[in-house]
Amino acid sequence: MTFFTDYAKEIFATGILIAVTISTRVIVTQIVRRYARKEHFLEHRTILIIKYIHLLTNILFIIGLFIVWGVKTDDIFLTVSSIATVIGVAMFAQWSILSNITSGVILFFSFPFKIGDSIKIHDKDFPIEAEIEDINAFHVSLKTKEGEKIIYPNNLLLQKGISIISAQFEDKEFFD
Template structure:
């Protein structure tokens, strides 16, 4: 009982913060789903974006809880700088993965093309004309007229010029 009285401010702040997190998660998920439905985006892509936003919110709430419970500021900075250093080294080694995830998020919100569109990628060394079969977090799956399956990284897709071609393929219905 002594701890409840001594830490009542921290307990109340923690409860309020967790309540805010729950409400924000619901509101943001609803907003992203509404955006996805008006843009006619696929459910699995919408769920990925919601997942990324939830991870970011969890990191912010965890940091806030550390501050609420009175961890010394210098300890927080030492811990965060150590974690940032390790993550920075790891991400530098894996920059293409991070770049592809970021590009996937950009493609989700700007979405210049959709599954089923035929695109032409303007690359002087390896020009590609193919139908988009799937758009994932890291890559886009393409299928050429000859039936060749090509996996193209999202970050390269944003760097190259793209033309959306009139459909040469038969009309298909795509399911999520």
């Protein structure tokens, strides 16, 4: 029983931190979903943003736990900077993955095109004309007129020139 009496403040603060973290996640999720419905965002994009927010909330929760349980701030910063350095070196080795994730976030927020748009990618060696079927964190799924499915990386999509092709209507003869 001495553990509970010795660390009563820390246990109480941990309980409060857990309650605040859970309520923050629930409230922020509701706000994001409400905003997404209002702005007519696609469901999978909304889920992606919610996952990013939950990840940030979990990281803040862990840092809060360190502070509550008396880990020195210098030790926290040393640990976080060491982890960030290791991840940075690993990501530098995998820069294309980081580039695709960053491009996916840019595409998510800038909306230069949307699912269902027909686009033409101006690539000298491999020009593509296709319809956008899906936009993910790492790639865009395209479908050509011939039915070929193309998975195109987000970072290349931002590097190449893109034309959004307006809907082409068939020439029909109209009668009065």
